[in-house]
Amino acid sequence: MYNFILIFFFLFLGLVLQRVKCFPTNTYKLLNKIVIFVCLPALALYYIPKIHWNNQLLYPIGVAWIGFLFSYLFFKFMGNRFGWSRKLTGCLIITAGFGNTSFLGFPIIQALYGDEGLKMAILVDQPGTFVVLSTFGILVATLYSSGSPSGIFIAKKILFFPPFIAFLIACVMNFSGFDFHQLFQLLLQKVGSVMTPLAMLSVGLQLQFDRKSKHLKFLGLGLLFKLLLTPALFYFLYVVLLGQNSKMIHVAIMEAAMAPMITASILASSYGLKPRLSSMMIGFGIPLSFITLAFWYLIVTYL
Template identity: 35%
Template sequence: MSALLILFVCLALGILCRRYAKLPDGIVPGINWFVLNIALPALVLALVPRVRIDAHLWFPVFAMFLTFFGAWALFTTLGRTLGWSRARIGCLTLVCGLGNTSFMGYPMMEALHGKEGLAIAVIADQLGCFPLLAAGGIVVASLYSGRSASPALVARRLLTFPAFLSLIAGVVVGAAGGWPESVDRVLMQLGSTLTPLALFSVGLQFKLHLHRDQLGALVAGLGWKLLLAPVIGLAVGMAAGVTGLTLIVGVLQAAMAPMISAAILADQYDLEPRLANTVLGAGILLSLATIPLGNLLLTHIL
């Protein structure tokens, strides 16, 4: 309970500071830089060598691909039926196909399932959601905004991302027997800063501006992201014989709130940024209830 409480406290502090405090210029980019380039790589380096090889570890990664490509297919179909603009289809594909599996997923999985759950969450994020953002996200943004996506740009984003390089290094270290205790301790201490800083940053960026013309798209988007995608993922996982914590974490990561970076990408490519921020804010707010509730249901029925 205390682990979940810190998530709410850090998020609330961010929202309150954004509303009432006089913040220094560049605080959000500064926090995000530290989280993405120091805390997250350190956490990945600490956790990946501890991951127990499981024949079902494909599932958390598959759940991320299912969520993204399922969103693309669903919103393309809905868009044609309802007469949505290409910008709206691209916007919903990005923000409801990519989940906040690191900034919110890591701390929530650690709070609910400890270091073992967090290690599985890292696999889902680094082998699933991040490559999808770096490759699929750029392709979708370019396609629906009328721009071109350079293969070199996609490859560079993927191969120079610090946490992805840390994932590769962690696999090598794990195969070699793991880190010395002193190194492991330093990495975990650095990685432990991710939870408060990430949630504080999410709070600083929280926006919720609901407009009547967005309501249908909002319901469709969050209906897929928070409910339909994880339910389909659960059905596929159970049919394939996936069990235990691997199944639970994979489903919960698929059910995570929309990704902040995806909303930023939608803004950069002018894909209905107002809708992107509305879906992002509402998704974060709702997921604070739906993730713990979903975890309770999963642990009860599985």
């Protein structure tokens, strides 16, 4: 409940500060940099060394990898079919391709499935969502914002992306069985914990809703894809096709049904991929997701 209150409070605060004339209009850019360059690396270094691996973990981890591939193929096809701009296509690939598997996912999964469910949710988020965002997310953002950059340019963007560097370090720590001293772990946890308020404040500062906006139909399509089509895909793959019906599968499907990822919206915005649409995907996707999540919970629990 605390996380929910935090999300809506800072989203509303950002909306209010938009109307304060003396408040700097570009503050959200600074907040975006803090989230990406400080908070995300801290979370990677805190969580990833604690993960214990086995083959069954491929189900929750696959949510982000398959989900992003699905988004890429779907919106690339739609963009080519209807002649969308590259920035619009890139925006929808990224914002609809990543779920809010930590900010919303962690508290919701813990409330529904307890601490055991939370451990599974971390697998969806860290080796799944986090890794895909740090690699293919950066790749798509670069390609769709810069035209046709060279392979060296793209490699530099990925390799020197601070969260990706932190991820590589955390993986080495995991494989070697090393973790930081408890005091430093506490520091990492505290630094990572400010990500939610800063990210939601950034979204609130950028969020605008115009009934005549040209983005409305794209907003509707993006949210339809993320909140309904994506979890439907995983229900078909995991439950119908593979016959899996464990708590881990339930958690995976629920995580696939989460609202668009805040950090993905910030990434798209920072690369100039339709910043207003990016913020609308978050600002309206999060409230709407509470309704669709209830629907998917009934599906995975009783069907």
